[in-house]
Amino acid sequence: MTVKCSAVAIARHILNGFDTYRDEFRKITNMGRYHFEQAMWQEIQHASARRIQIYKEHILDTRKDLVNIYGEQTLLDIDCWPEIKKSYMGQIDLRLDDELSETWFNSIFNSLFSHDKICNACMFVQTTRKERVSSETPMQIRQYRPNGDLRAMLKQLIEDYAFDIPYADTQADLERLEYQLRQSLPDWVCKDPDLTFELYSSRLYRNKGAYILGRIFTQDEQWPLVFPLLNIEGEGVRFDAAITDEAEVSIIFSFTRSYFMVRVAYPAEFISFLQKILPRKQLWELYTSIGFYKQGKTEFYRSLMEHLETTEDRFMMAPGIRGMVMTVFTLPGFNIVFKAIKDRFSPSKTVDRATVIDRYRLVKYADRVGRMADTQEFSDLRFPVSKFEPECLQELLEVAPATIEVQGDEVLVRHCWTERRMTPLNIYLDNATSEQQIHDALEDYGWAIKQLAAANIFPGDMLLKNFGVTRHGRVVFYDYDEISYLTEVNFRTIPEPRYPEDEMSAEPWYSVAPNDVFPEEFPTFLFTDREHRKIFTAIHGDLFKASYWQSLQDAILEGKVIDVFPYKRKKTPSYTYTT
Template sequence: MTARCPATAIARQILNGFDAYRKEFRQITNLGRYRFEQAQWQEIQHASARRIQIYKEHIEQTRDGLVSLYGEAVLLDVGNWSAIKQSYMGQIDLRLDDELSETWYNSVFNSLFSHDKICNENMFVQTTRQGRVSGETPMQIRLYRPAGDLKGTLRQIMGDYRFEIPFANPEGDLERIEYQLRQSLPEWVCKDPDLSIELYSSRLYRNKGAYIIGRVFTAEEQWPLLFPLLNIEGQGVRFDAAITDEAEASIIFSFTRSYFMVRVAYPSEFISFLQKILPRKHLWELYTSIGFYKQGKTEFYRSLMRHLDETDDRFMMAPGIRGMVMTVFTLPGYNTVFKVIKDRFSPSKTVDRAMVIDRYRLVKYVDRVGRLADTQEFSDLRFPLAKFDPECLEELLDVAPSTIEVQGDEVLVRHCWTERRMTPLNIYLDNATSEQQMRDALDDYGWAIKQLAAANIFPGDMLLKNFGVTRHGRVVFYDYDEITYLTEVNFRVIPPPRYPEDEWAAEPWYSVAPNDVFPEEFPVFLFTDIRHRKIFSQLHGDLFRAGYWQGLQEAIREGKVIDVFPYKRRKDPEYTYTA
């Protein structure tokens, strides 16, 4: 360290920047309840996008402030940063969001050094916070013990989680959720004298829904417990369901959804609570799901490095048809793909590198409605050369030499996106073992297109190979180089031919502008397999009509926000059980 480096002051300035970011993050998040109560659906979408944007803005402000106060000579001397880190560690020692502050420090460091000075001496490649805070702060939970009176407990929960607006039909909701709990849990559970219900004190908000989350448990077993809430405009709040299925709870926290807004004083403790409910979710997935996407990125990187250190896994090319814009590789034992922009695109593609980057970044800010895979963008990742299958490395160096570089015993990946690995839809259909499995996948493919369109997203290239199937059987779009807003597309009907010869001409007899789309062409364009085309036409033939798309565009321009539920909605049953 040079004598002129004021390490303590620099660390304090970095932490001041973090505090400014956290303050704005909380301000946006804490209005979640108000927006829900006021049915401000468009404002919710704007707030979600804004909350993502502020991280980069505050990092830039912090970096520029440091440069202004201390000068580049001090800040770009990497030898100073060991002392800065040590001082910073002391200053965050008693914080309740210390793991987030470590990631913030890393982001500031990387904004100065462009990811080329990464080492644990100067930054938090490995966290220093593990095990230091467990049990120090009481959980923000509410504990209920039904003692045989399940309905009475549910009534108490409803009172504890009331809003400024009334419940639309509280007695009907009580009947519904009690019935659903008794139907979904083993019969003995509701009679168990040791039955307990544990709920997080703050509600989670996303899109048009609010969620109460927790678990129901006995001395021997536990189940997740989620209560989705809806604001039925003009009527009041409704308890829409009681969910105890782990798979369904996992889908609600899916990587294909927008991030929740939830008031969390102690992030790591809340994440520990979520891990009890969703044990199959990775740490990085849970942080990301509540809006701490940079912390999610940090935890993903640490998890990936541990996997490489602890296994013999080697990178290989991802299965499926090779992309015309992206090249994709993966680790067989790690449920992630790495997507790299090729140096040269197929001649049929009209996009350039900058456009592809913009479109992949766009996905972060839109409502993904459960049909777009979230991504993480990385720069300057370094992996051991020995961790690459030779054929994989050869292909990467061939198609993306400006991005993939071998440096000694390391492979430098200058830029990539990570994304959840899924089974490409075309491969899934080819391997379908029954007509029903094929039909279900094609049906969900159609719903994926429709729900994206209703959220003002047009996938562009809707070929089967650009959609994947998740472990829960949901169809998700994951290839974003042609994605655009639906309202920017001009859907047209193909005009009738002027002469009989027009139908046989090599060129169309009508003009085609860059944003023109002709849905009549979809059947032949999307389906080479006649069986698939026939089934899809039966299920979603309306997608082949320009009028369908034009109607959606009109609804979007009128400000309508669609309902896309991340859980199965149950019809109100006849309540025939005996209490």
Template structure:
């Protein structure tokens, strides 16, 4: 029997998805070996490869469709309507059905250039309810504590599926249980039914392995994250001496949320049933959007799908209208927000400020760089959308007028609809310059300390922000400083950090132009103070907190470390929370 074109279309897309999932799982599962071998550079490369994998496989599947079908067949929406129905049947029993639906959507959007977004032809909404099918796969392992907290933590560590032994699991369990006794609610500590529950799969990222779960009992529950590191500096590691140690315990929901932040590259973790995995994580972090949780475990494209669905649902409720974002207007981007939604929308302007020597494609490549790179908790994740459509009355008139004025090639009015051909979305944050206008002395000191730490951690990851002005950084609801303006971002290794040479005679210092040559990549850290801070008090405080940032030799030292292939640790928790210092170079927030 000859198969219909629609069925073959569905089967071809599913074949491409299977290829993608197979390779994704292979890269992810190999994280266990990379951690055991302390193969940090390989881990960085694997993370980038996995990020790029989705677009690579979609491209290959698209090429297969173009070889196998006529143009008429591929652009026939009725063909896609039938293909959607066949595809829903083919994936009905799959444990990763929602990821498969997103893959189908990616092929549809590639062919129709993000037009004709209708649930008849693609999966604008899922083909089944979340709770319609539950697997019998056990997600977690459990241990009844029975008053023996050191014993429970020893079980948690020694039964973890890691290929390297602990240097001293009893010591680590003792330190961890002491922390819990000092910090857990009394009702939980004394509960007869208290137990530790941990996800079977280990979460890997950068140089860390994380055991994730919760402690429950007596009607109480707290999340639990156990970060595990190698016990010796990198240069001393070998197969014979490699040992592990527990670095700290995380039990505060906000601290766990930071570990799974939108500012970090995705965990490598083996996920059998994505929907159930995300449901469990959301129990630990109820304020974290589903889309961010999917992205945090590597499924960033489906995270985008969940974000889009949630946004559509929110906008349909018509609580408020889009307005231009408060703060200093950008020279490259125009930014608008829906005040009741924790997201900003960024559009590239048609014309840039004369001081910005770049093109639209330059800007888009900067955002692609951030997507591929380790964001070390200091760069906001972005989602890229094409042909975004909203009703005209969803926009404040002044907002719509500005969008049409500064980006007429991107924003167009079609009847009662606004068509935005291209935009980025990011999590909403308070711009750092606005935060400092209203912060008290303690808040100012804390946020400037974190601002400097953010710059240092980006540099350790081989990223130089370029434009480090306060308005280009935001403050999250946790009080962390995050970089979000990427049009001048570059690799640190591309910069030439220089000390300003001494003038040959006093009059040179009074000249309007510098008395020394300045190359296109030259950066003089001594000039950062006046450039970043008009307020002399803030400038002096920042210099007191981070004097090394004004020293060219500091930056040159980071460049040497990067050239030598050293991967500097950036931990997603505070240094004071750590049980011990391994002596390895590290940065914490």
């Protein structure tokens, strides 16, 4: 077989593996509507985790088949890969998911070669898919014009997005949506003859919710638009809100949430539509938000490399208290931190390296409920030495020499995670300029802990320094080396002392097992500032009782999926509109 024929066949086999993966991805995604209609909440969570797992499984299967058919000697001849790439480019040229197939090719290449073989001649370091969208108007869009009758338009919209189960109360939905739209938009908008509602035809599904996504626009202005829908068991589907605030829509698509399931024939088309609605979101964030997390990882890497090449930015240590397990560095102009495991942990930490890796990977599959930052795991990243502040590089080499080393004029980072940069909560509170700001942060800190618990996640180390504050003021957990499932923890009340001397003893008078947690100890453990402790206790004092945690465990073990809404729910007064 000639080299050219081998290249064509190998490229075709790689693409066949991609098609097998995409077929399973679609099948899982397309079940989103059925799971929602049948209120199969646990099945939705399982499907979400499964959809993440299948990428690696199909890569390994495809690699194994390639080795069995063509042999390692052929596949590991690096000189053959420019020809394989060229053939592959021709085979994906007319696909509607061509950018995803490029990333798949890269994953196959990286499964065969060490990362020092990465080059644009052999793989798609830079995309060849320059034109992502074929026309300005995406094919899967529905447009509505009120023409002075908002109620009639909303009625048509509700009918067009009907399910196989009935609506609970269409009239109440109409009143709710019209009221909230009129409250959130300027008065003149609803009277504008050019007012247009543009909605994506496929619904998005995640956890216990469905979402209709789009925008409202006139000739001069636009607003994002999201309609969250709920399946009220025993009643039917309800339009729960009409959201037009960009910050609220951004939070729904936050890096702290699980990935949406949405049917998209042409991924780049949908991403282009999302960019119109959420212009502040990066390309890699949007791909990740709809489950194409590997594509998100690819776009992130390209964005990072472009930033390093086009700016004078240099890596520095991230602000905040140094971690006991992780060393964290960042780029000032790039809103991401890089986290690498230290060679030696603080003596107070009982976990090992393998456990830390396992717990960080757990976060990828867990329901993050808007309270845990998503991560991307990388191996063998290479950066120029000149892109590091000397003090930063020195510290990294001191605390993580097994993971980070200098090779010539490059710094090799063998393993790390990337995560959104946030202001550590302890620093945020120290710099707060008002009592209200402190109160709001502490209140949201408590809600973060409670919502994680509702998702069966116990943070373990709940110190303020392990939580961050986003640009929207939300408190998010980001240090995962001690997390566990809530149902694995034994919450206990401290036993009464047997004798007066027990209270004076340096050692507890009761036995303590590894998974035992005593919530009564939280106040002094979490807060050195007495005023902060007082504020938090007044709002979330139930967190200091073992019974609170035990009741959540009981609900989870009974199979209940507890509601955690990614948007503010609003009450709608009864109101009649005239047009």
